[in-house]
Amino acid sequence: MLNSKWFLEQTTDHEGSFHSLEEIIYAGNTRYQHIEIVRIGSYGKCLVIDGKIQSSEVDxxxxxxxxxxxxxxxxxxxxxxxxxxxxxxxxxxxxxxxxxxxxxxxxxxxxxxxxxxxxxxxxxxxxxxxxxxxxxxxxxxxxxxxxxxxxxxxxxxxxxxxxxxxxxxxxxxxxxxxxxxxxxxxxxxxxxxxxxxxxxxxxxxxxxxxxxxxxxxxxxxxxxxxxxxxxxxxxxxxxxxxxxxxxxxxxxxxxxxxxxxxxxxxxxxxxxxxxxxxxxxxxxxxxEDFVIKDSSPISFYPSLNRK
Amino acid sequence: MLNSKWFLEQTTDHEGSFHSLEEIIYAGNTRYQHIEIVRIGSYGKCLVIDGKIQSSEVDxxxxxxxxxxxxxxxxxxxxxxxxxxxxxxxxxxxxxxxxxxxxxxxxxxxxxxxxxxxxxxxxxxxxxxxxxxxxxxxxxxxxxxxxxxxxxxxxxxxxxxxxxxxxxxxxxxxxxxxxxxxxxxxxxxxxxxxxxxxxxxxxxxxxxxxxxxxxxxxxxxxxxxxxxxxxxxxxxxxxxxxxxxxxxxxxxxxxxxxxxxxxxxxxxxxxxxxxxxxxxxxxxxxxEDFVIKDSSPISFYPSLNRK
Amino acid sequence: MLNSKWFLEQTTDHEGSFHSLEEIIYAGNTRYQHIEIVRIGSYGKCLVIDGKIQSSEVDxxxxxxxxxxxxxxxxxxxxxxxxxxxxxxxxxxxxxxxxxxxxxxxxxxxxxxxxxxxxxxxxxxxxxxxxxxxxxxxxxxxxxxxxxxxxxxxxxxxxxxxxxxxxxxxxxxxxxxxxxxxxxxxxxxxxxxxxxxxxxxxxxxxxxxxxxxxxxxxxxxxxxxxxxxxxxxxxxxxxxxxxxxxxxxxxxxxxxxxxxxxxxxxxxxxxxxxxxxxxxxxxxxxxEDFVIKDSSPISFYPSLNRK
Amino acid sequence: MLNSKWFLEQTTDHEGSFHSLEEIIYAGNTRYQHIEIVRIGSYGKCLVIDGKIQSSEVDxxxxxxxxxxxxxxxxxxxxxxxxxxxxxxxxxxxxxxxxxxxxxxxxxxxxxxxxxxxxxxxxxxxxxxxxxxxxxxxxxxxxxxxxxxxxxxxxxxxxxxxxxxxxxxxxxxxxxxxxxxxxxxxxxxxxxxxxxxxxxxxxxxxxxxxxxxxxxxxxxxxxxxxxxxxxxxxxxxxxxxxxxxxxxxxxxxxxxxxxxxxxxxxxxxxxxxxxxxxxxxxxxxxxEDFVIKDSSPISFYPSLNRK
Missing domain, CATH: 3.40.50.150 (Vaccinia Virus protein VP39)
Incomplete structure (x- = not known):
């Protein structure tokens, strides 16, 4: 890890990925979410919402x-x-x-x-x-x-x-x-x-x-x-x-x-x-037999979204 | 990252993954490689050679x-x-x-x-x-x-x-x-x-x-x-x-x-x-037209294997 | 970071330290706290409570x-x-x-x-x-x-x-x-x-x-x-x-x-x-003129102790 | 670790610190060293040479x-x-x-x-x-x-x-x-x-x-x-x-x-x-009785400076 600047995405309580961080193009909150636009070594420019990579230039x-x-x-x-x-x-x-x-x-x-x-x-x-x-x-x-x-x-x-x-x-x-x-x-x-x-x-x-x-x-x-x-x-x-x-x-x-x-x-x-x-x-x-309903919704990030 | 104990696998100079580390079952060097057997939160027991997960219980x-x-x-x-x-x-x-x-x-x-x-x-x-x-x-x-x-x-x-x-x-x-x-x-x-x-x-x-x-x-x-x-x-x-x-x-x-x-x-x-x-x-x-030869081999970890 | 196993202690929202993790001697919850006893490369055996190093063998x-x-x-x-x-x-x-x-x-x-x-x-x-x-x-x-x-x-x-x-x-x-x-x-x-x-x-x-x-x-x-x-x-x-x-x-x-x-x-x-x-x-x-009272206590980890 | 962007400084093979990374003001190589000027959450603007914080705005x-x-x-x-x-x-x-x-x-x-x-x-x-x-x-x-x-x-x-x-x-x-x-x-x-x-x-x-x-x-x-x-x-x-x-x-x-x-x-x-x-x-x-001489110099980062 000779590089010093890293972007970390934690996807569950137990795992995540890290990427060399080359540029912080934008970081800020909107009314609905935290938005970052960063450039990382492996994927180029990325759109990140609430800490999750939404899509990258490369893929x-x-x-x-x-x-x-x-x-x-x-x-x-x-x-x-x-x-x-x-x-x-x-x-x-x-x-x-x-x-x-x-x-x-x-x-x-x-x-x-x-x-x-x-x-x-x-x-x-x-x-x-x-x-x-x-x-x-x-x-x-x-x-x-x-x-x-x-x-x-x-x-x-x-x-x-x-x-x-x-x-x-x-x-x-x-x-x-x-x-x-x-x-x-x-x-x-x-x-x-x-x-x-x-x-x-x-x-x-x-x-x-x-x-x-x-x-x-x-x-x-x-x-x-x-x-x-x-x-x-x-x-x-x-x-x-x-x-x-x-x-x-x-x-x-x-x-x-x-x-x-x-x-x-x-x-x-x-x-x-x-x-x-x-x-x-x-x-x-x-x-699978679970049906997601308004009365029983499901969360992909059950513990990570505690704020 | 409320967890304190992590296993990191760096796969290139620019990226890698991290996993909650639950148990260090074995860690040691053989004549040829560094071997670790660990239990991580997302994949259970894993065999790790020279820092790379070789295979996990789960997959x-x-x-x-x-x-x-x-x-x-x-x-x-x-x-x-x-x-x-x-x-x-x-x-x-x-x-x-x-x-x-x-x-x-x-x-x-x-x-x-x-x-x-x-x-x-x-x-x-x-x-x-x-x-x-x-x-x-x-x-x-x-x-x-x-x-x-x-x-x-x-x-x-x-x-x-x-x-x-x-x-x-x-x-x-x-x-x-x-x-x-x-x-x-x-x-x-x-x-x-x-x-x-x-x-x-x-x-x-x-x-x-x-x-x-x-x-x-x-x-x-x-x-x-x-x-x-x-x-x-x-x-x-x-x-x-x-x-x-x-x-x-x-x-x-x-x-x-x-x-x-x-x-x-x-x-x-x-x-x-x-x-x-x-x-x-x-x-x-x-x-692709590159042919890997004994005289021109190829490395998947070009810079990481510097020791 | 050629080592794969790390202990991380986040001390504030903005900083923390990491240590090579050599042995997980104990990890478990009591009624009051999460206790870990680990061996880390820089400080030897450590007592860790709720993710914070309480004291280390070395110091x-x-x-x-x-x-x-x-x-x-x-x-x-x-x-x-x-x-x-x-x-x-x-x-x-x-x-x-x-x-x-x-x-x-x-x-x-x-x-x-x-x-x-x-x-x-x-x-x-x-x-x-x-x-x-x-x-x-x-x-x-x-x-x-x-x-x-x-x-x-x-x-x-x-x-x-x-x-x-x-x-x-x-x-x-x-x-x-x-x-x-x-x-x-x-x-x-x-x-x-x-x-x-x-x-x-x-x-x-x-x-x-x-x-x-x-x-x-x-x-x-x-x-x-x-x-x-x-x-x-x-x-x-x-x-x-x-x-x-x-x-x-x-x-x-x-x-x-x-x-x-x-x-x-x-x-x-x-x-x-x-x-x-x-x-x-x-x-x-x-x-400083703040007096800590039962009615106005103070927390050293204002956001990290969200659980 | 709800934050995604981190600055890591590894100080020995066994330990280091991490800081929330708010701004990459400059990063580049001179003939002699790698220089970064970053803003981190805990210490404000910092001068970093070859991955080591040289001094921070705060202290x-x-x-x-x-x-x-x-x-x-x-x-x-x-x-x-x-x-x-x-x-x-x-x-x-x-x-x-x-x-x-x-x-x-x-x-x-x-x-x-x-x-x-x-x-x-x-x-x-x-x-x-x-x-x-x-x-x-x-x-x-x-x-x-x-x-x-x-x-x-x-x-x-x-x-x-x-x-x-x-x-x-x-x-x-x-x-x-x-x-x-x-x-x-x-x-x-x-x-x-x-x-x-x-x-x-x-x-x-x-x-x-x-x-x-x-x-x-x-x-x-x-x-x-x-x-x-x-x-x-x-x-x-x-x-x-x-x-x-x-x-x-x-x-x-x-x-x-x-x-x-x-x-x-x-x-x-x-x-x-x-x-x-x-x-x-x-x-x-x-x-201590070691005398550092041109013929027997000493390195503070014995293994980290492998490049």
Missing amino acids: EFIYHEALVHPTMLLADSCNKILIAGGGEGAVAREVLKHPSVSDVTIVDLDEIAVALSKQYLLQWHRGAFQDSRVRIFHEDARKFIERHTSKFDVIIVDLPEPSDGGPAFLLYTKEFYDSVYNCLNEGGAMVTQATSASVNNLKVFAAIVNTVKEAFPYVNPYVVNIPSFFAPWGFVLSSKKRDILSLSRQYIEDTLDRLTGELRFYDYETHQGMFSLPKYLRNALKQ | EFIYHEALVHPTMLLADSCNKILIAGGGEGAVAREVLKHPSVSDVTIVDLDEIAVALSKQYLLQWHRGAFQDSRVRIFHEDARKFIERHTSKFDVIIVDLPEPSDGGPAFLLYTKEFYDSVYNCLNEGGAMVTQATSASVNNLKVFAAIVNTVKEAFPYVNPYVVNIPSFFAPWGFVLSSKKRDILSLSRQYIEDTLDRLTGELRFYDYETHQGMFSLPKYLRNALKQ | EFIYHEALVHPTMLLADSCNKILIAGGGEGAVAREVLKHPSVSDVTIVDLDEIAVALSKQYLLQWHRGAFQDSRVRIFHEDARKFIERHTSKFDVIIVDLPEPSDGGPAFLLYTKEFYDSVYNCLNEGGAMVTQATSASVNNLKVFAAIVNTVKEAFPYVNPYVVNIPSFFAPWGFVLSSKKRDILSLSRQYIEDTLDRLTGELRFYDYETHQGMFSLPKYLRNALKQ | EFIYHEALVHPTMLLADSCNKILIAGGGEGAVAREVLKHPSVSDVTIVDLDEIAVALSKQYLLQWHRGAFQDSRVRIFHEDARKFIERHTSKFDVIIVDLPEPSDGGPAFLLYTKEFYDSVYNCLNEGGAMVTQATSASVNNLKVFAAIVNTVKEAFPYVNPYVVNIPSFFAPWGFVLSSKKRDILSLSRQYIEDTLDRLTGELRFYDYETHQGMFSLPKYLRNALKQ
Whole structure:
């Protein structure tokens, strides 16, 4: 440890990671969260919220391509897209690669976080905020969805992990997913990031999968390794109408061919890998029966968020 | 960080992980390496060599099943098996689940490490050392292979990462793989662990893949997430005779059905996931042209192994 | 940081120390506190309570000699001694070097902590618990003092820092010192450890000094560097009858000559150093006007003791 | 450890300190050393050289007053002063408070370090570099002294700890002190910082004391607690003509009264404390017989400076 300056991320009471810290670009509190933008030796520029790396310059393309494209392929049509969270603009950036998109609504609570992203995270949004199809609202995504009357083709949930006292605590509950269902068109699809899928820390992921199943007929959990998250990471994809495994290779490759802008992570082979879960994980998902409700929410950081 | 006692593993000059440290079961130097057996909060009992977690109670099944079974499926026959390294006995444990195995030769340099494993790592070997089919030699695996005249069906290379000054520095070179090739029967197969496949640290993995291709006609890199390694982890599978992708689902499932002893990680769907690499990784592998040679070896810990 | 196993002590929200961790001798919770006995590279065996090093093999002689002997010199007579806390037995060990001592009463709340000390901390007590002059009670020291009717010559307060929720929170208040005063003979003296005297962390020390002055006519703060505490450390000495500075060199040296057992830290020159405070510290003490009361207690770890 | 950004200073293979890191003001290499200027939670702005905190905004006054004033009091006259090292300008700042000073020569090898100090460390120099009495040379202090023909009244050695490969490795040897002796007027005095005086790390301090005694007839070691150094810190004062203990209180107080600029740390009582060493330390100094020579130098960081 000849280096002196370190960034530490404690992910559970028992483990975490450390990174050489090269630059503190920004650090400050908004009304909702503590935001840091730092440059670390292994991952370059990073957005950090409440001490957790949200995405890094080096591997944000993995996270954002993995989050966005499967659900865009799964939905019947991709005109009107809702992004819950996603204030760095990278989800919108990926969404806008689909030529059919006419309307992107970003609902991110934290106006300051979005302003900081605009200023410091150019690689993330790359002009997405300037695209005339994009509108942004600063309010609670759940309230927005509950009161929204017209419907979306795709809803992408890109929020921090559920955490007692955190802004996304009740955005992983059955009630929330019911609202999402109601806010989707008939051929609509939803995806949410769904916390760690690590063998010793997969309880919350399993509970989210199980909860989404209460609200949607077709649910596909998938796993992608995001190096800066230091864990295999879970996602949950759901649809009103079909299973992702019903999509043919031909359809997937043709659709991706028509995108404006290249993908670095996602293609058919990658897709196959993401949706092929290891046996122990499939077994854990099968056994899970906990349903997350407003009255019994779940926290990914049970003890760390004591403040 | 209310806890006071921590285990730190620095994996590069720029990053590492930390774990609550619950018990120091053993710590000492052998002639070849510094060995620690510790209990950490997130992964239970761990074997640590030269400061790197080699495997943990919680997820060693992932690593060992991933390492062993694909190559056992790929080889024409599985009678005589050579394990280079593997002194904890877990590779042998998995090998012995294949009923055709008649002969397992473990060549692990470090007799003390093996003795410590026998005493402290029961979950790893679970009786494998007592199996009458197993013989163990304490010498350099490369020298053993170079001078061995009869041939093996399968060679499994389970060694530490190549590191300047470390015992496995020259066991990832073209010359070594040539010797392995010569020591295999016509339908034989080899597998080696092959370091990190993380997007920002995949140079050594890519070089190993490229080097094995110099020695073998059929080479399949694959990637598995091992949580205690804090990275997607690379493996390289090779065969004299066929590609792993030529194996049918039927054949794989039938063979696994005949195993004595259950698998928790590996099955056909897992297999599919392991061999479906993400696009950026396939591109990186395609572009790699470095061949590791005795005269130009490669180190996974370029600066950390300064002593 | 080639070493992997570390002991971390966070002393404030902003700083702390780390030590190579060689052995975890004991770790467990009692009813009152979390106790660890560890061996660290720089200080040998250490007693750790609630994550704070209480004393180390290498420098406990400094702390214990500094705590005990000035007050023993200051009191008119040294027959009956009360130790509040001090369950490792090292305070008693030092007290018993004074030949006039006939009676040592240790009041330490935590019976398990004392039992652990007896078993593991031989260097600390060195037979003190077996001395026929020593009696030990396991109860709250404040309650003991409040209800005790006969008087002591010397009271030595060797307790953890005051901390919200900790067992010694109300043993640094004016009300407590009033009880101590009432429990002392006319020529009696008291000493208490009094937390850090570091230039950037001396508020609690200053408040204790100021509070003791509310209860006693003669008060002498002093400072000793205890390396394992990573700070200059404050103590407060008080007497009903005289100032420590009135003691002559002759008297001090003669008294120390008569001790049974050698001192390694304390002699006249050391004494002079301890009671010669740096200018900025004297100024800070002069300006302090906060009186710690049961109704307005003070915590040395304002945010760290959140549990 | 809710904070994410930390500054770590490892002081030996076995221990170190950590601090919340608030701002990285500067980080870069000069030809001679790695320089960082950071803001940490506990000590404010700090100058860090090769990973070691050199001085902090909060307590630099302690270090610099302790280094400068005793030697200024001890010398027969204080006209021509040489500072070896001291590129932050704080030694010069203190020296200039003595009204008799006519000439201050700073010899600091590292021009970039001095330029950085001028720009970032205003609190340290406070105009000292602009004072017409001050001249600065960028060369090796030892070579400067060896070749200098006229003499100084006071030489103040403010260099990093001796370290194999570091710039000050041979500025703590008998040969160096002989040169210093020869470069001083008859009533001249020298002081040097002399590394840790901690009970478990005082070998280098003791060796420096012993070595200075080979060159000077009057030598007074002294110890001051510098909180940001996390240890009691040793200094060695020496004179051609008299012992510091021969100075009367009256003389000391009168001299300090005539200073231009107030002192916060140093006065007569502080002085008494600094020169009253604890018994164990006096004993360790008595027993030391190692003489540091060019042919047998000593390193304060024996293993950490491996690069």
